[in-house]
Amino acid sequence: MKKKFWLLPLLACVLMLTGCGKSLSDQSVLDNVKESNTITWGVKGDVKLFGLIDVRDGQQKGFDVDMAKAITKRILGPKGKAEFVTTTSQSRIPLLKNGNVDAIIATMTITPERKKIISFSHSYFDAGQSILVAKNSSIKSAKDLNGKTVIGVVGANSVENIKKIAPRAKVIELQDYAQAMNALKSGQGDALTTDNGILFGLAVQNPGYEVRGGTFTVEPYGVAVNKGQTGFTKAVDKAVLEMQHDGEYNRLIKKWFGDVPGFKYKELYRR
Amino acid sequence: MIDIFTKFSGQLFVGLGWTILSSVIALFFSLIIGTVFAIMEVVPSKIARFIGRAYVEILRNIPLLVITMFFYLVIPKYVMKINGFTAGTIGLTLYTSAFIAETIRSGIQSVSGGQMEGARSTGMTYWQAMRYIILPQAFKIVIPPLGNQFVNLVKNSSVLAFVAGFDLMYQANSIASTTFDQINSYLVVGVLYLIITLPLSYYMQYLEKKLA
Numbered sequence: 001m002k003k004k005f006w007l008l009p010l011l012a013c014v015l016m017l018t019g020c021g022k023s024l025s026d027q028s029v030l031d032n033v034k035e036s037n038t039i040t041w042g043v044k045g046d047v048k049l050f051g052l053i054d055v056r057d058g059q060q061k062g063f064d065v066d067m068a069k070a071i072t073k074r075i076l077g078p079k080g081k082a083e084f085v086t087t088t089s090q091s092r093i094p095l096l097k098n099g100n101v102d103a104i105i106a107t108m109t110i111t112p113e114r115k116k117i118i119s120f121s122h123s124y125f126d127a128g129q130s131i132l133v134a135k136n137s138s139i140k141s142a143k144d145l146n147g148k149t150v151i152g153v154v155g156a157n158s159v160e161n162i163k164k165i166a167p168r169a170k171v172i173e174l175q176d177y178a179q180a181m182n183a184l185k186s187g188q189g190d191a192l193t194t195d196n197g198i199l200f201g202l203a204v205q206n207p208g209y210e211v212r213g214g215t216f217t218v219e220p221y222g223v224a225v226n227k228g229q230t231g232f233t234k235a236v237d238k239a240v241l242e243m244q245h246d247g248e249y250n251r252l253i254k255k256w257f258g259d260v261p262g263f264k265y266k267e268l269y270r271r
Numbered sequence: 272m273i274d275i276f277t278k279f280s281g282q283l284f285v286g287l288g289w290t291i292l293s294s295v296i297a298l299f300f301s302l303i304i305g306t307v308f309a310i311m312e313v314v315p316s317k318i319a320r321f322i323g324r325a326y327v328e329i330l331r332n333i334p335l336l337v338i339t340m341f342f343y344l345v346i347p348k349y350v351m352k353i354n355g356f357t358a359g360t361i362g363l364t365l366y367t368s369a370f371i372a373e374t375i376r377s378g379i380q381s382v383s384g385g386q387m388e389g390a391r392s393t394g395m396t397y398w399q400a401m402r403y404i405i406l407p408q409a410f411k412i413v414i415p416p417l418g419n420q421f422v423n424l425v426k427n428s429s430v431l432a433f434v435a436g437f438d439l440m441y442q443a444n445s446i447a448s449t450t451f452d453q454i455n456s457y458l459v460v461g462v463l464y465l466i467i468t469l470p471l472s473y474y475m476q477y478l479e480k481k482l483a
Contacts, residue, residue: 090448114451160449186343188344188354188435
């Protein structure tokens with residue numbers, strides 16, 4: 001009997017946590033960001049081309065980051081400030097749910113499962129899943145992965161996808177892309193799988209590795225916001241559409257993907 | 272919480288199995304290695320004492336995660352291929368062995384010096400005295416702190432999650448990121464860790480009472 005008492009404080013903590021989540025999601029994010037003139041964005045910190053922390057000045061840089069800055073300016077006006085919080089595939093949804101960030105723009109695919117718990121804007125980037133292997137590897141495409149070890153990242157939907165295309169592949173999940181890349185280099189796996197944009201970024205940083213076999217899924221990236229924030233979602237949608245109409249979107253695509261060898265960036269253009 | 276447990280029980284028991292396996296292996300080897308280095312720290316030979324000291328101070332002052340990453344990323348590249356589970360278990364063994372060495376050394380030194388002198392005066396050699404007189408008394412003294420180390424070892428085995436060692440924590444991350452239910456996923460895993468650590472704690476307390 002005595003032993004049951006320690007469950008009570010545990011339960012109390014959990015109830016308190018759930019309580020916090022509710023009160024935050026009742027507030028309007030759009031009102032809050034307009035009042036503070038700041039939008040806090042969750043971005044990646046270890047994905048070259050999308051969101052990578054530059055070691056020289058500690059700033060996040062990449063396509064996602066520039067998109068976030070542009071969307072902020074279009075919602076809040078030229079003086080609007082964009083703040084960035086570094087997230088991983090694993091931490092981004094919890095950080096959004098508990099209100100640490102207002103929106104996520106972190107190479108996040110719009111999926112039906114995720115739509116159940118968060119809302120997405122219209123897609124702002126068309127990625128597709130692919131594989132990265134050493135240049136001397138015998139693996140030609142994702143279908144050759146059966147019986148091989150594939151490295152993925154916790155919280156990314158690419159791990160589920162690879163189980164469908166190569167059911168006998170052994171999948172190991174690591175914490176982030178930097179660690180996954182190191183594991184690939186150490187021979188802990190035969191291929192690294194995730195979206196092609198991210199893989200091309202890794203290939204740029206790591207000569208000796210290349211993206212193979214084209215894409216085998218369609219991964220539309222969206223800006224994620226909390227459920228029920230209709231006003232904020234609409235504002236983001238409007239900003240993304242405006243950017244596509246006036247050509248800023250295409251300029252950003254060219255800026256980040258124009259020089260990536262093997263990446264057909266013009267296919268991504270939107271107008 | 273029950274939902275998560277029933278839906279993912281297969282995955283969770285796999286995790287529990289790897290965690291227990293890693294803990295048992297690490298416990299066995301860290302106890303042996305720890306005892307060897309504890310003795311090296313107290314023998315008369317200066318060189319042995321230096322090696323013992325260096326081993327303990329280096330390993331207990333580097334974070335466990337760093338040691339594990341070294342075995343996961345560096346060793347496979349230059350020496351031999353080892354997978355995440357092996358790398359994590361080696362890291363865990365070496366890290367814990369340094370703490371166990373310290374614990375047992377303090378036990379040996381707390382046995383009164385007269386015991387060694389008395390044993391030697393009856394004609395025992397240094398090693399006989401160590402084996403039959405000093406170590407049995409030392410182990411009895413260090414059972415409570417040793418129990419601490421064992422419980423820490425089980426909890427520290429969660430380092431396997433960072434090197435894809437398929438342990439409980441790895442499964443928790445995986446379940447949390449597929450269900451998006453962070454709170455319940457980690458609660459379930461917390462309870463499963465208690466299932467391993469609480470009996471271990473109680474067993475150490477029982478040993479303490481029985482031997483004291």
